[in-house]
Amino acid sequence: MFLLYIAGSCNDDQQKLFSGSTTMHFALSDNELDSIACSFLNTSESYITVNLPVELNGYAGQNYRFRLKADSSQTTAIVNKHYQPLEEFYEIKKDEYSLNVPITLNYSPELDSLSVKLVLQLEPAAYMSTGISYRQEATIVSSNRLPPIPYWDGYYSSYFGPYSRVKHRYILSELKLNTFVKFEDYMEWSNLNRTQKTAYGMQMNNFFAENEIYDEHGQRIEPWMN
Template identity: 35%
Template structure:
C-alpha cells in the first residue's frame, strides 16, 4: 500500500509539473528534485534559513531532502549534488564542509537526505548571512526532475530567525507574535531552541504548548520586557 501511494504521488508530481508548465524529460530510470519542506510537497520554497543562534558547538549537519520522480527499483542509484560557485557566497572549510562526489539513493527508496555540514567558525555570521547554493546534476542513474526544484539555497547565519513554519503551525497562538528578544528569552528559560523543522514541532506539540504557557507566565511576571523595537512584549494567553 505504501509503495502504491508513492507511485501515485510520483504520477501526480508529473501531472502537476505539466500543468504548471514546469516540464522536464526523464526516462524510465527516474529523476530527482529537492524537497525543501519535507512536511509539504506543495511547498515550493527554494531556500533553507539556518541559524547557529542558540545551538551548541561549531558545526551542525543539515539534512536536505531529495525526492525521486518515478518508480523505486531494487538496487542503489547515485545522486549528484554540486556547489554553484557563481551564486555561493559561503566559503568551503569556513562555512561548510566539502560535498561528496555522489550520494546514494537506497534500493526501494523514494527519498533520501543529503547531509550538509555547516560551520560556525566565522565571527561575521553574527552580522551577516552567507549563501550556499546547491544544484542537482544528472548522474549515470538519474535525470533531473522538476526544473523549479533542482536548486536549493542554504542561508547560514548566527542570528536568531523566526522558524519558517511559525505561521503554518499557528505559533502566534502558543507563543504570541514573534520577536527576536522573545526568541532569546525562550532559549534561555527553556534551555532549547525551536525545532529545525515542522515535523519535530508537530510531534512534540503538547510539550511546546506547555512551554508556550510557561513563557506567557514568565513575561507576565516580569512585565515589561522590551523587544528589539522598544515595545513591551505583551502576555498572549
C-alpha cells in the first residue's frame, strides 16, 4: 500500500509539473500561417470542411480541453451563414498529441463576388502555458470567385467553345482539373497533351448537351462539338 501511494504521489507531481509546461498550437504549414484559402469552385457541394490541426508540445498524460474563438475584430464571415457554429470546447485525449478540428464552411451567393475571412484564436485551458505565439491564430479565407482567364480564345475555346462564367464554374466542378493542374494558367494547360484536352472538352460538351444549363446572360449553354 505504501509503495502504491508513493508511486501515485510521484505520478501526480509529475503530471502537475508537465501540465504546467504543456503548450498547444495550430500545426499549420508555412504556407498556411498567413491564411488557408478555400474555394467552392472545385465542388458542387454547398459546404466545405476544413480540418485545422492542433498539437500539444509537452506532456500528454491527461485530457486537454480548449476552445476556438472567432476574433470579431478581424473576422468578416458570419456564423450560420458562412460557417457553422463552433463547438463549446474541443478535447485532445490522454496520450494523444494532436487533433484535427473540423470547421464547416457554407456556400453563400455573395461569395461569387467577394471573399470572407474567419480568424480563429486558440484558447487553451487556464492551467496550460502559452504556446508558440505566432501559431495561436488560424485564418480561413472562403470564396467562390473565378480567377480570370485572359487567353481563353487562344488556348481554351477550341476545346470548350465560347466563354461564360457559368461554363467556367462547371468545368472546374465537373472535371476537378485544379486537383492536378491550374486550369487558369494557360502554360500548365498547354503542357497537357492534345488527346487529354480533347477528352476534357468532349466530356463537358456532352455534359451541357445532356443538361439544360443557362449562362449568366440567360442563354442556354449549347454543345459546341459535332
